[in-house]
Amino acid sequence: MKIGEMASATATNIETVRHYEKIGLLPLPARDAANYRSYGQEHLARLSFIRRARDLGFTLDQVRELLGLADHRDQSCAAVDAIATVHLTEIDRKIADLQSLRGELSRFLGDCRRGTVADCLIIETLAPAGLPR
Amino acid sequence: MKIGEMASATATNIETVRHYEKIGLLPLPARDAANYRSYGQEHLARLSFIRRARDLGFTLDQVRELLGLADHRDQSCAAVDAIATVHLTEIDRKIADLQSLRGELSRFLGDCRRGTVADCLIIETLAPAGLPR
DNA sequence: TATGCACCCTGTAACAACTACAGGGTCAAG
DNA sequence: CTTGACCCTGTAGTTGTTACAGGGTGCATA
Structure with a gap:
């Protein structure tokens, strides 16, 4: 299959596929007579x-780490676990951050709808603590 | 105050402060005899x-938009409202995405702890649907 | 006095993870 | 036989920083 087909099969931009190739995430595909990239199922699987x-x-x-692990399937799952665990911790932090941000913003909006910018607490609330209001 | 002091007061990298100056987010500060940037409270407030x-x-x-509004406090709050509303919608989407991702990942982890990579469902689960397992 | 050392300066290039050209080649259909 | 959709390489842009390279400044200490 040609690059366009594989790209659309995976909802990927064509330029992104070539980018993955350039940085070594996708192996170099065969080329057809017109020098077009010619992909097989293994490329599709890897890109997916x-x-x-x-x-x-x-x-x-x-x-890249995960792909490396996939190539050594007889080894322990611990490395995969470690990668995913780190990731899970990050996600929890981001969710917490976003939730507190959401609270601040919706409070800002409630205040803001009351009047003009002169009374708008969005600007004031983001001013550093301890400065004159 | 010099750039290092202002940077650490706002948990900002010094290079980032200079970057904000370069792109016009921070006004040009005065310079002292040694050509060092000399900041006042207004710079600190803006950087914060x-x-x-x-x-x-x-x-x-x-x-930049919000700072512009802060500089014209007699104007309507509608623009601030619009910016924040768009942002709030984005935040809600991000929280939802992260929560579903979190569910998937923690399920992966539970499966993964069972054995070796050969049995690891993270790799399998990420493989494209419809391919041989 | 010299000599570290921490801090500052400018300017340019790198990072992630793409995306967007410019400027060209290939190929099937009307 | 030309229009259009597709493909090629290579370079440069994007956002928001961060990291040098190659210097200058200022203060304390041996």
């Missing part, structure tokens, strides 16, 4: 893996 | 505002 892992928020370096 | 807004997930362009 990369995209799903990216969707789940893994960085490309983490994806 | 920028950092807190960034922490809250505003882009630098949105920060």
